[in-house]
Amino acid sequence: MLKTRIIPCLDVAEGRTVKGVNFVDLIDAGDPVEQARAYDAAGADELCFLDIRATHENRGTMYDLATRTAEQCFMPLTIGGGVRTVEDVRNLLLAGADKVSFNSAAVADPDCIARAADKFGSQCIVCAIDAKTVAPGKWEIFTHGGRKSTGIDAVEFAKTITAKGAGEILLTSMDRDGTRAGFNLPLTRAISDAVSVPVIASGGVGTLDHLVEGVTQGGASAVLAASIFHFGDYTIREAKEHMAAAGIPMRLT
Amino acid sequence: MTKTNLTGVIDYGVGNVRSVCSAVEAVGGRPILSSDPIELLGCERLILPGVGAFAHGMTELTSRGLDTALKSAVSDGMPLLGICLGMQMLAQSSLEFGESEGLGLAQGVVSLIPSSDPAHTLRLPHVAWKTLERRSDAAAWLFDGVDPDARFYFIHSYAVPATSPDVVAVAEIDGNEFAAVFAVDNVVGTQFHPEKSGPEGLKMLKNFVMKGDMIHV
Numbered sequence: 001m002l003k004t005r006i007i008p009c010l011d012v013a014e015g016r017t018v019k020g021v022n023f024v025d026l027i028d029a030g031d032p033v034e035q036a037r038a039y040d041a042a043g044a045d046e047l048c049f050l051d052i053r054a055t056h057e058n059r060g061t062m063y064d065l066a067t068r069t070a071e072q073c074f075m076p077l078t079i080g081g082g083v084r085t086v087e088d089v090r091n092l093l094l095a096g097a098d099k100v101s102f103n104s105a106a107v108a109d110p111d112c113i114a115r116a117a118d119k120f121g122s123q124c125i126v127c128a129i130d131a132k133t134v135a136p137g138k139w140e141i142f143t144h145g146g147r148k149s150t151g152i153d154a155v156e157f158a159k160t161i162t163a164k165g166a167g168e169i170l171l172t173s174m175d176r177d178g179t180r181a182g183f184n185l186p187l188t189r190a191i192s193d194a195v196s197v198p199v200i201a202s203g204g205v206g207t208l209d210h211l212v213e214g215v216t217q218g219g220a221s222a223v224l225a226a227s228i229f230h231f232g233d234y235t236i237r238e239a240k241e242h243m244a245a246a247g248i249p250m251r252l253t
Numbered sequence: 254m255t256k257t258n259l260t261g262v263i264d265y266g267v268g269n270v271r272s273v274c275s276a277v278e279a280v281g282g283r284p285i286l287s288s289d290p291i292e293l294l295g296c297e298r299l300i301l302p303g304v305g306a307f308a309h310g311m312t313e314l315t316s317r318g319l320d321t322a323l324k325s326a327v328s329d330g331m332p333l334l335g336i337c338l339g340m341q342m343l344a345q346s347s348l349e350f351g352e353s354e355g356l357g358l359a360q361g362v363v364s365l366i367p368s369s370d371p372a373h374t375l376r377l378p379h380v381a382w383k384t385l386e387r388r389s390d391a392a393a394w395l396f397d398g399v400d401p402d403a404r405f406y407f408i409h410s411y412a413v414p415a416t417s418p419d420v421v422a423v424a425e426i427d428g429n430e431f432a433a434v435f436a437v438d439n440v441v442g443t444q445f446h447p448e449k450s451g452p453e454g455l456k457m458l459k460n461f462v463m464k465g466d467m468i469h470v
Contacts, residue, residue, distance in 0.1 A: 002376075002379075045382060074275075074449060076408070121304055123380070123410065124304050167410075
């Protein structure tokens with residue numbers, strides 16, 4: 001049985017963490033590298049940085065961040081936000097990323113996933129899907145932070161981009177993101193049933209039981225959370241022990 | 254020849270090269286990222302990093318003349334560590350996207366991760382922290398001081414079969430084994446990423462960087 005991964009995610013803008021991080025012992029609580037080190041020490045299975053305000057001009061900040069993180073954290077690091085081309089992937093890998101996540105560029109042109117996967121391999125290419133409920137059992141892809149409807153069915157899109165070579169799906173429920181009401185389980189289940197790659201559930205975690213449900217009911221291979229860890233509600237260790245107690249195989253180091 | 258203590262990290266256009274260089278530096282090595290065969294042959298040991306697709310990786314190696322350079326370096330006793338795809342490219346060939354030839358420095362045909370399920374419904378890529386099971390005492394220096402229960406980070410869809418005679422450690426998925434580490438004289442390969450496997454991964458990398466030159470053909 002595979003161990004379920006816990007992935008803390010840091011939203012980054014201009015090289016600083018946007019959501020508050022409530023750790024003790026941090027010299028600079030807004031420095032993503034400091035937070036990454038704390039999560040590394042706490043036993044997180046992977047880390048994710050999302051550049052929420054990625055523009056061409058501030059690309060360098062993210063590269064610098066990746067480099068400083070790779071110098072100090074020896075765990076898998078995924079970086080997403082504003083990734084469009086094969087060159088973007090190469091630059092992030094050269095900077096220190098291990099995996100790169102596409103989002104809106106893949107909606108505009110799913111073939112960008114194929115070009116990146118052909119060169120770097122599927123295991124390096126994550127595709128983020130931001131989906132919103134439009135009818136019971138029906139979810140649509142939204143872009144621009146959930147404001148812009150695309151008319152694209154989320155389940156069909158998941159099949160398309162995995163056929164193009166995406167190696168993992170980072171699935172965020174726009175209905176749940178930031179609500180702490182739990183993952184959108186029917187959405188998570190529909191996507192994980194539709195594809196054969198690992199699905200990372202994201203959006204809405206408020207309790208440790210939510211993490212459990214994402215796996216047992218949603219069928220996720222990994223769970224991603226931001227707030228519950230950043231604000232110090234729970235530690236990675238507590239989350240892992242809670243999930244293990246619920247019968248989910250976890251890496252307890 | 255003066256001792257440079259340089260660890261050449263082979264840049265063939267793909268791979269998480271910066272992570273590998275950072276990890277080499279963290280364990281006291283002097284990494285140099287290069288795609289120049291002459292520069293690489295001046296190093297004391299080489300790392301062929303992972304991440305990528307097999308055929309594309311081999312094409313990129315060949316177009317830079319790195320395939321022949323690597324083979325000749327290895328036959329001269331240069332320690333070489335292949336990581337993930339880097340390990341796979343050391344093998345004879347791969348069945349990823351049709352059959353392509355590898356460097357042939359270790360035995361085995363890289364194949365899809367084994368599944369007991371005939372329909373092969375395994376969720377791939379296989380992304381997981383796994384323990385290793387030693388199968389032989391070859392390359393024991395690589396495991397010096399490493400916790401036998403430690404977990405290492407794997408992310409791959411293909412693997413060298415556990416039946417390869419060069420296998421020294423295996424990992425399993427759903428009860429089926431595949432090669433996690435193989436070794437032939439001065440060549441070692443790890444299917445997992447030691448540079449991404451926390452302190453125990455770094456120990457293994459350190460063993461290669463510090464003890465790699467004690468191995469001889």
